[in-house]
Amino acid sequence: MRDLLPPEKLASLLASFTPPLDPTDPDWTDLCSALETYDQAEPLGVNLDQARSQVDAAATILHRGASTPTRHERQRRGRARDRAGGVHEHQAV
Template sequence: MNSRVSPVPVILRPVVLIARMAALPEVTPPADIARMLAMFTPPIDPTSPEWAALRAALDHYDDAQDPVRLDAARQQIIIAAETLLAYPTDPGTAGSCRIPTQRTPPTERRV
């Protein structure tokens, strides 16, 4: 029985998914990406070097051909995403972590 290994930890998936979406501007315009990144607390700057590093790590992953290079590229993605979320680019928010805003629908009461 093979166990499936997820490319990135669950906590990092939102920002990695948005970075994936940013690679297809014809599907998701840059303004939409910027709005999504603004939902993180503190907001993520789409022009920051950390964001560029995550996008580059995803490109390296896409270009990797063998399992060893895939594993190394996966680690680059994880490191870049962790850096992006853990180290805000705004010096006034040092020590905080970027977390997407929770938008949970209200629960409905059933009678």
């Protein structure tokens, strides 16, 4: 899969995601490896259901990592909420 695009085009494509993905991120490389194994499952004699499960697991991990705000992002959102006069959930009575 990683051979389909030149590295700079892949990096540009992944950077266009929200949030952007890093082509060197271990979660991304795990998904690529799982997809390559799935693509080669039959010739390699790998169980197709197991290969599919590995792809599902890797995609889930990548999605959760990309959709979970970083500590920095949570702090930035908290500061913006404070400036807007919002009440933090743990402060509500």
